[in-house]
Amino acid sequence: MTNHVSENSPKPVSIGQDAWKVFRRNKAASAGLVVLTTILLISALGPTLYGVDAYSMVAAPFIPPGTDSTVILGTDFLGRDIAAGLIVGGQATLLVGSAAALVTVIIGVLVGATAGFYGGNVDEVLMRFTEFFQVLPALLFAMVLIALFSPSLLTVTFAIGVVAWPQTARLTRAEFMKIKQLEYVTAARSIASTDRRIMWMVILPNALPPLIVSATLVVGVAILFEAGLSFLGLGDPNVMSWGLMIGANRPYILDAWWTVTFPGISIFLTVLSVSLIGDGLNDAFNPKLRER
Amino acid sequence: MNIAFAIARRVFYAVLLVLAVVVLNFLLIHLAPGDPAEVMAGEMGGVTEEILHDIRVSYGLDKPLLTQLWIYMKSVMQGDLGQSFYFNTPVAGLILSRLGPTILLVVTALVFSVFIGTTLGVLASRKPDGFASAVITVLALVGYSAPVFWTGIMLIITFAWLIPIFPISGMATFGSTGGLFAQTLDVFHHLVLPAISLAFIYVAQYSRITRASMLEVLGADYIRTARAKGLPETVVVYKHALRNAMLPVITLAGLQFGNLISGAVLVETVFNWPGLGTLAFDSILARDYPTVLGLLLISSIVVVIANLLTDICYRLADPRIQTSHKV
Numbered sequence: 001m002t003n004h005v006s007e008n009s010p011k012p013v014s015i016g017q018d019a020w021k022v023f024r025r026n027k028a029a030s031a032g033l034v035v036l037t038t039i040l041l042i043s044a045l046g047p048t049l050y051g052v053d054a055y056s057m058v059a060a061p062f063i064p065p066g067t068d069s070t071v072i073l074g075t076d077f078l079g080r081d082i083a084a085g086l087i088v089g090g091q092a093t094l095l096v097g098s099a100a101a102l103v104t105v106i107i108g109v110l111v112g113a114t115a116g117f118y119g120g121n122v123d124e125v126l127m128r129f130t131e132f133f134q135v136l137p138a139l140l141f142a143m144v145l146i147a148l149f150s151p152s153l154l155t156v157t158f159a160i161g162v163v164a165w166p167q168t169a170r171l172t173r174a175e176f177m178k179i180k181q182l183e184y185v186t187a188a189r190s191i192a193s194t195d196r197r198i199m200w201m202v203i204l205p206n207a208l209p210p211l212i213v214s215a216t217l218v219v220g221v222a223i224l225f226e227a228g229l230s231f232l233g234l235g236d237p238n239v240m241s242w243g244l245m246i247g248a249n250r251p252y253i254l255d256a257w258w259t260v261t262f263p264g265i266s267i268f269l270t271v272l273s274v275s276l277i278g279d280g281l282n283d284a285f286n287p288k289l290r291e292r
Numbered sequence: 293m294n295i296a297f298a299i300a301r302r303v304f305y306a307v308l309l310v311l312a313v314v315v316l317n318f319l320l321i322h323l324a325p326g327d328p329a330e331v332m333a334g335e336m337g338g339v340t341e342e343i344l345h346d347i348r349v350s351y352g353l354d355k356p357l358l359t360q361l362w363i364y365m366k367s368v369m370q371g372d373l374g375q376s377f378y379f380n381t382p383v384a385g386l387i388l389s390r391l392g393p394t395i396l397l398v399v400t401a402l403v404f405s406v407f408i409g410t411t412l413g414v415l416a417s418r419k420p421d422g423f424a425s426a427v428i429t430v431l432a433l434v435g436y437s438a439p440v441f442w443t444g445i446m447l448i449i450t451f452a453w454l455i456p457i458f459p460i461s462g463m464a465t466f467g468s469t470g471g472l473f474a475q476t477l478d479v480f481h482h483l484v485l486p487a488i489s490l491a492f493i494y495v496a497q498y499s500r501i502t503r504a505s506m507l508e509v510l511g512a513d514y515i516r517t518a519r520a521k522g523l524p525e526t527v528v529v530y531k532h533a534l535r536n537a538m539l540p541v542i543t544l545a546g547l548q549f550g551n552l553i554s555g556a557v558l559v560e561t562v563f564n565w566p567g568l569g570t571l572a573f574d575s576i577l578a579r580d581y582p583t584v585l586g587l588l589l590i591s592s593i594v595v596v597i598a599n600l601l602t603d604i605c606y607r608l609a610d611p612r613i614q615t616s617h618k619v
Contacts, residue, residue, distance in 0.1 A: 132313075134547075135309050135595050135599070136313065136550065136592050137550045137553040137554045137557075137588075137592070138550065138551070138554050139554030139555075140554060140572060141588060143572060143576055143584075144588050145320075147579060148323075148325075148581070150325075220436070227441075227442075228441060231439070231441050231561075232557075232558070232561060232573060233577065234576065243439070246439075250562070253445055253448060253449060254449070254460070257449050257453075260445050261446070264438070264445070267438075267439050267442065268434075268438050271437040271438075271439075272433060272436075272437035275433070
């Protein structure tokens with residue numbers, strides 16, 4: 001077998017490999033990836049490894065962190081182990097956050113792609129619809145939806161998706177409007193491809209890089225939403241989450257700072273790592289920044 | 293198209309948006325599981341069969357859906373947002389009595405974040421690798437990632453408990469006496485921590501956008517002209533450049549108003565600030581739906597008005613828009 005690529009020519013790399021190389025060079029983004037992976041691993045394996053029930057009373061209430069080796073991060077107002085709460089609470093926050101981000105992206109891409117692709121009256125109507133959703137204060141609207149349809153992981157997920165999609169829709173619309181003018185789309189039209197095929201098989205793959213970056217940021221936003229809603233007591237009342245821990249311990253913050261500080265740091269680190277990864281992906285996908 | 297016509301069109305459009313929110317509320321009442329009359333009465337208000345009957349009659353709940361919508365819209369347009377059986381008072385009055393504190397909080401946070409944000413942004417644009425730029429980068433990361441309610445709680449723990457220089461919660465010292473001046477000062481003392489918590493995210497956003505827009509404007513021809521005719525650098529930067537660089541900031545500030553109100557719901561709950569946010573929290577816990585839906589409507593109206601004002605401000609601030617419309 002003969003090798004057609006000569007020794008001196010650069011090895012061909014895919015867009016993915018190239019992006020990964022740029023991403024790895026971004027120290028902050030790499031750190032974000034490491035932190036997020038750690039958090040995901042702790043949430044997935046932690047409950048089994050740690051073995052303390054987050055819902056039951058294990059010691060006296062309000063034990064400060066570092067004073068009792070059985071409850072290293074202290075206990076809350078009910079004597080529940082804060083560390084166990086952090087480990088289990090991550091599951092709901094991450095699960096709802098990423099599921100809600102998925103719902104957000106699906107609604108946003110559907111609306112934005114249709115508006116951008118068809119233009120004209122379709123665009124006008126859909127953009128008015130989007131503007132209407134931007135007028136409603138998102139958190140309040142989500143609170144109303146959850147209160148009316150009773151809180152559960154599912155309603156919280158959909159409520160966040162329903163209020164958070166407009167930005168994704170605007171971005172998708174802009175990308176579709178730009179890309180639909182390009183030659184390869186005209187080429188696809190000339191071979192009589194259907195609209196659906198052009199939208200999802202031709203334009204969407206080319207619009208993906210900015211959409212992936214924005215989807216990463218949407219995950220951060222959704223996690224903050226979930227935390228805010230649980231803090232207000234509108235999460236699933238039977239499922240431990242970081243926001244719920246802060247909300248439940250709020251009356252005692254002056255007696256037990258640790259009960260709210262650690263769950264907050266967990267939310268902060270998660271969203272921070274997600275947004276650093278988003279920045280890194282932005283660099284990786286942006287050809288203008290490649291040559292730096 | 294002159295400016296008056298453009299504004300009139302915007303006002304008309306704003307009214308349509310508000311009507312759409314009314315329709316949304318109506319849909320929510322009917323989509324929610326259970327009897328619409330019970331939704332309109334709220335769950336925990338000691339509602340009797342008589343009250344439910346009254347609601348059914350006054351909102352025509354036995355009539356066709358479109359007739360019901362018409363009756364509902366008519367009563368809302370007349371300022372009747374229903375009765376809160378939990379707070380035992382008409383919803384419209386209840387919400388209006390809480391509007392002031394929220395506007396005070398939101399506007400203070402907005403002014404604070406725009407002021408600090410643009411100042412940092414201008415400083416950073418003049419020295420892109422300087423201290424201000426580093427501050428902006430850190431603020432942007434922390435501001436975006438820290439949940440606003442947690443920032444508020446951390447501020448309480450730090451500045452009301454560890455270093456007790458600010459009050460823990462509320463809007464005024466209970467039973468405080470003194471003149472108008474002393475009372476105003478007291479309210480502002482209570483306002484500091486909630487306003488900072490709410491403004492925190494936006495300081496970073498406004499400084500980033502100011503920096504970007506200043507860097508762009510400072511390269512424009514008219515800035516070179518201003519410098520060439522010997523104007524002092526401060527006049528060039530603050531009078532010529534900043535006015536033009538402020539336009540994206542104004543746009544963003546207007547668009548952020550809805551987010552500010554969302555943030556206010558959380559911040560008010562943390563600080564027991566007696567505004568719409570704490571009312572939303574209390575009424576949702578009590579499943580007091582008329583108040584909850586009224587809040588959604590009133591806060592949307594606030595956002596619509598804020599967007600309108602932004603649009604007008606934008607037209608006044610941008611000299612190009614003014615002249616091009618006069619021609």
